[in-house]
Amino acid sequence: MSFNQNLDQLYRSVIMDHYKNPRNKGSLEDGSVTIDMNNPTCGDRIHLTLNVVDGIVQDAKFDGEGCSISMSSASMMTQIVKGKKVDEALELANIFSKMMLGEDFDTDKYDLGDVEALQGVAKFPARIKCATLAWKAMEKGVNEGQ
Amino acid sequence: MIKDIKKFFPVLNQEVNGYPLVYLDSAATSQKPIQVLQAMKNYYELDNSNVHRGVHTLGNRATDSYEGAREKVRKFINAASTKEIIFTRGTTTSLNTVAAGYARQNLKEGDEIVITYMEHHSNIIPWQQVAKEKGAVLKYIDLEADGTISLETVRNTITPNTKIVSLMMVSNVLGSINPVKEIAKIAHENGAIMVVDAAQAAPHMRIDVQDLDCDFLAFSGHKMCAPTGIGVLYGKQAILENMEPVEFGGEMIDFVGLQESTWKELPWKFEGGTPIIAGAIGLGAAIDFLEEIGLDNIEAHEHALAAYAMDQMETIDGLAIYGPRDANKRCGLVTFNLDDVHPHDVATVLDMNGIAVRAGHHCAQPLMKWLNVTATARASFYMYNDEADIDTLVAGLRSAKEYFNDVF
16 A cells, blocks of 8 residues: 555654664663653653763663654664763754754764664654654753753 | 535545545544635624724624624523623633632632543643632542443532532543433532533534533534634523623723722623634534534434444454443544554554544543553544545554554
């Protein structure tokens, strides 16, 4: 069916893999920062714990409820920010925001890895908020953890 | 009559994502027929003027149209007098007016407000706020397993301390039709007033406020073919006479002094500021339109569609329907979940097929908790939907299931 081609831009296999097998799921016992955020329009929820030490995001875990886009985005976000410096993590959040708005961003500086699979979300305006929830939580958490 | 009705709704005649639009989100907002659009256009092109103040001809015409719409509303819900019909911005504003007006002026510490677990946020939060302010207790009527309300539970929840009972006539999630007339009787036996949120009822079934014997009743225009931004608060005249306004300013005054002012008579004392003139005229035209089709015909059509939809949807393996299974106990909407597929994902797949449904918590988070789900999808019908729309929905749900089975 022709509509599947459109859908395939959104539901890339790597996204579904993160949805089915989320990385870094759970809660850090010794996390230095805890952020709870929800998307009031749809009820999606994220509970994010970060361990920020000496300006570096040492560890990150998430828990939550939501659709495939929001949960896979959270999984990918925790994967990429682990080990990053605080300013790098914030820069990644900025890059992700640009990606969702369909704007150009510097592709050379970071290896976005799995996160690139979320580029297709930009074509589905109703789903952008699903994808950005985890990143907004991370941004807030990193700022608080500094 | 209902057969050719789509032609009156220009918006339905379009393709979305390459497929003919199937609009199944009328419980969120209905589409508007050309008759309503034309009535508003006529007002702006021919009569536009402020009401109740101009000596000039246009002012008179605008006032006649605006007050004519009020009379149409009165007849539509069989109120005793137009003094009992207040134009508001919508159901939310209507319910807030009761909470900020009647409740704030009459409640004292320890008094009870009784609502149910199925209420829309707009029939929860205004009561939470006034309860906090007055030290009143907000109580919830528990639901039966199928999401209906048992009168026995109602009797056990309402006490002589209960001063306000407020509930929805039709659930925007479960689709169930609540026994508001019987509950109003129980409320009155205990000395409480009865408030009815008719947002999901007014578009779909005949309402008779005198028969229901409710004290307040609220509904929105935009769910019943009228524009957004216009709604109604019905209140019994004796109660409204003793209730202070909640908005103050132009239009609602009788005499303004330096320290004290007095109010216009009903219903205008509750309509501060320039009213929603074009909206009210649009609502009047929508009522004409609904009456021409006949509320009984609309209701019968939707019962039949709900029965057909549930029969067809249940043939899909893994599809769960919420609310009563008996189509006669519900209005024309079906809330569901499909296997483990999140409702947002279901809604996106359907949208790619041109089908518009709602996904989320439907402004009913306490009910979602009661149902033990975080979100659901909802298909809601109106007079312009038919069995073919439901067949398209069912085919779309099957392809969603197939798609996610493949990608999982």
